[in-house]
Amino acid sequence: MGTPTLPAELWGLKYPGPPLVVRDPETLALRAGEQTQLSVVASSGVTAFYQWHQSASDAPYGLIPYATNATYTTPALRSTTTYWVTIRNSAGTTTSESATITILPWLTISDVLGSGVELRLEGAADTDYEIQYTKSLARAEWQTLTNVTTPWWGWTLVEDNAATGPTTRFYRAVALP
8 A cells, every 4th residue: 555645535524625624603692782703623734824704894805804713802782693603725725614703682770760760782783672571470461662663883871660669570671673
């Protein structure tokens, strides 16, 4: 048995060949304003080059300038964004599966007013939400307080003027279709 010549067959794989994606970037859910690190694992056999992309983007093909490693740290996100990476070597190019980072609403009490409660909703920019409340989590009967649309900066204030005195209320924000 001699030394294999190139290209060589290796258990159904051809070497050298285009990169193989071993692990795609993961789909996640984050709160508005958070960032995350995405990663891809690829097998190339020779030097591989990475380029991350995002949708929607003003750049051609969603290209993210200077995002050229196997990992990419997103900026603080205000809207749901999809990412993917292309991996290139001397034998070809492969594209990973897409990973969608979904922005979840985050509702906090920002102030207790004499006339009620002020809530701060942080969520995906330009998204419609229904703000709901209930008086008990044991038998949660959610009622609509109001509907709001988050502006482009991703947060807005909501007042509940009926939440006065010794009233207990639990709140949640539900994204509308």
